[in-house]
Amino acid sequence: MGMREYGKIGPKFWIGETGKKLKAAGPIAQVTAMYLLTSPHANMLGLFYQPVLYLAHETGLGMEGASEGLRSCIEAGFCDYDPATEMVWVYEMAKYQVGESLTAADKRSVGVQNEYNALPVNPFLSRFYDRYGAAFHMSKKRVFDAASSSKTEGATKALPSPLEASNSSSSSNSSSNSKKDEANAFVDSDADAPGVDLLGNVHRIGKVTPPSGESDQHALPACPFNEIVAAYHELMPENPRVKTLSEARKRTISARWREAARLTCQPFGYATRADGIAAWRKFFEVCARSDFLTGKGKPRPNMPPFFADIDFLTSPSGFTNCLENKYHREVAA
Incomplete structure (x- = not known):
């Protein structure tokens, strides 16, 4: 239609x-x-x-x-x-x-x-x-x-408040979004092809399975909200600033912190606070090199350039699409 x-x-x-x-x-x-x-x-x-x-x-x-x-x-x-x-x-x-x-x-x-x-x-x-x-x-x-x-x-x-979707929602969103073009409609992708992670490694994105009988959260430190936001500000200085770190935003960032800890694709998959912060710094560093995410991509007709904010990057679908290289073609090239 x-x-x-x-x-x-x-x-x-x-x-x-x-x-x-x-x-x-x-x-x-x-x-x-x-x-x-x-x-x-x-x-x-x-x-x-x-x-x-x-x-x-x-x-x-x-x-x-x-x-x-x-x-x-x-x-x-x-x-x-x-x-x-x-x-x-x-x-x-x-x-x-x-x-x-x-x-x-x-x-x-x-x-x-x-x-x-x-x-x-x-x-x-x-x-x-x-x-x-x-x-x-x-x-x-x-x-x-x-x-x-x-x-x-x-x-x-x-309804999430706001976008505080669980990791199962991330999987659902990824499946639903394959039916439509994403916000960057000018980027082409092959839904059946293996994923290319942020460091250019070609494989399908998976999650770490915890040892039998152990919780996947058993050793993961609490989410370092301030450090993640500080890394976003430092590495993506032209993107919208986070002026308030609301409880809703903390829940969303925390959900992605837990999800990223279990991933097997680079730069994620971590068990310590220091490794987690380093992984998120790498994530924002690569995002900063994406024309689409930083307002340098060709906008839609009669639309202003798009700048990804912290909510976009940590939303279930936005985060997944970043990991699947939909916004980073030039990085993996």
Whole structure:
């Protein structure tokens, strides 16, 4: 499906009950809601694939702001989001993009059903049909198979805060993101090819399996947040500065610290504080040589140059893509 030429937005966006809740939540919530209604990844159903990474980059909110805005939209009753499938459902969007209802003879009814049939498996399928099936004369309801996913409907409570995804989320995000171009759409990659780590070693990225009976966290020191942030500032001085080290950011960085300790690809895989700090310094050193991550890459039309911040680099998908060399072609060359 190609990008929509336009999206319909009614005046009640600003003055309706939900609009007032978004206003009370603040400008970030309003920007996020407006983005979802006009997103280049959206469809007429309002049920579409929308990684937080895209939202963060295309709005300029950053990962933390995008997650905050998305949570506010959910709390206002504007939408729901499933982190496992990265699908968003904007509840009333189909009503504005398609209409209040369609006649059985209206060809758009077939179009709605076809669009619905083509959607990836997600926990909002049956709820969408229950909401719009009769109004749009839809003919077939799809049921979400909970056994095929670790998430179920009502994903609001599972939304990371912000992007504090577990290591299993990192794996899920990597799989989902293979269906779409990443934020740097101009970079080509072969999803089936072995990974090339940050030091140019060609192999598939794996994780260290702890000895039998031992926890994978048994000897790992606490995450040195300040040292990691200091290394980021020192080695990527042109990128956005970390002005506040919030608890949410600490949780995200800590998740990546634990994940990186178990990796077998260079420069990661460590058991001591000193080795861990050295590995993260190498990580930022190589990231600093990436044109895309440092604002030197060719931007998308009508978009400013992209600069990766600490939230991007330590997000599950951003971190994984750095390790898989999607942003470092020139380094491995």
